[in-house]
Amino acid sequence: MNAATFRKAWGLEAFASACARRRLKRISVWGDQIEQVGVRAAKRLLRDAGLSPFGYNRAGPVLAADPGRRRTLFAAAMNEIDRAAEIGADHVLLFTGGLPEGSKDLNAARRDTVEIFQQLLEHARNAGIALAVEPLHPMLCGDRSCIHTLSHANDICDTLGPGIGIVVDVYHVWWDERIEADIKRAGAANRILGFHVSDWLVPTKHVLTDRGLMGDGIIDLNGIWKQLLAAGYDGPIEVEIFSEHWWAQDPDDVLDLALERCRSLFDGGSGGVAN
């Protein structure tokens, strides 16, 4: 479970205890929620709940036109990586952010991104934590990211070498005609760090906060899961739903329903299901 699915109802403690009650073993966390309780308290809280932190959200945004602003963002990203390592997360999600203010040059933003990721990667290697590139949906291009395909993410990982991998979020990449080939390629390079699920609703009313619960939309979730398994992925299935609709419901109900959907949709998958 990813904390963002319940972010309007639960802070870290309530989220962790709800997951523990369902005997989940791994959760994905957000830096702002950890900051609210403090890193040491957060570590203790997770340990006491029998939970280990899986994905850590997030390092970034990193793109900016102004050099001073850029340095500030870079320092903040380094801090997030440190905090993720300290808390013992499996990987840190990288977030490029949108085009630098006033720029329309996506190619330049992409070159800058690789350069910045390279520097963050050196830091992350020393800190002993993996970095994760997560392609975001093209409808977020220029506004929130400049990486939109698994193919591009694979290229970036090829360029940067060990210590950086990919998180496959179905919501962002399900439409891509190359998805199977790129999952295979990522699997062959042993770089698939996570698998995020939700669903694509028709109609989609908002580009950020109208994700569907698994099974309510048109993504072939089981088909993509099988591609992950065939590519050697043996990690968990992570539920990450940004949705005004679901945020407004009782979070315990949402959690139970999400687990139920995962069990029915991904049955026969790895032992990691819904953990």
Place this chain on the structure above:
Amino acid sequence: MNAATFRKAWGLEAFASACARRRLKRISVWGDQIEQVGVRAAKRLLRDAGLSPFGYNRAGPVLAADPGRRRTLFAAAMNEIDRAAEIGADHVLLFTGGLPEGSKDLNAARRDTVEIFQQLLEHARNAGIALAVEPLHPMLCGDRSCIHTLSHANDICDTLGPGIGIVVDVYHVWWDERIEADIKRAGAANRILGFHVSDWLVPTKHVLTDRGLMGDGIIDLNGIWKQLLAAGYDGPIEVEIFSEHWWAQDPDDVLDLALERCRSLFDGGSGGVAN
């Protein structure tokens, strides 16, 4: 100019006469507006206005689960191709439509699409008109299309052979890290049939009807135009803006403003600018 930019204010006659007053030479038309006046009257009306029809919208949707429904859609698409040929359009835009009802199988939908396009192409060749594949933005995947990248469109054209080309609509493909390579590839195959412009707004409030006027968003329009020119494209720049905001304005003002933006953004381009 594409009639859709003014579709809430103007029918074919008002649109054509507004374009003629500005001495435009080519317009893109929609079948429903032609049907309203009848094909013969539409031909006469365009000829009298000194206008030739460029893009014809559209043949499709073509995907359906039910065989009867599929035959009906296919027959309708054939009729649209006939009507486009009769009116003397340069090309007919193909529209796959969303996934067949109840299906989540994008691969199957894509295979079906190529098969159906193949049959439509035989018909279009006989009718003497070109077909155009127009990749739509991935946020329309499964709902309105199953072709989302120029790369995919290039592959389909390679498969189907002569008589089918590509329309590059910046709104749909600007985010793609391969855009320059795919425009080059399409140009080398001499298959770029049209170039549609609008802009990507931040924030984007609706996945269908919140396109921006050129210059109001974050797309590097001039940069993509230069890629088209370098690829040998010598056709017009076509303004196609689906926007509740612009539909609510005075259409004459929108037309003048669109022409002004085209002239300032694409100045130095081919003689076809804004025609």
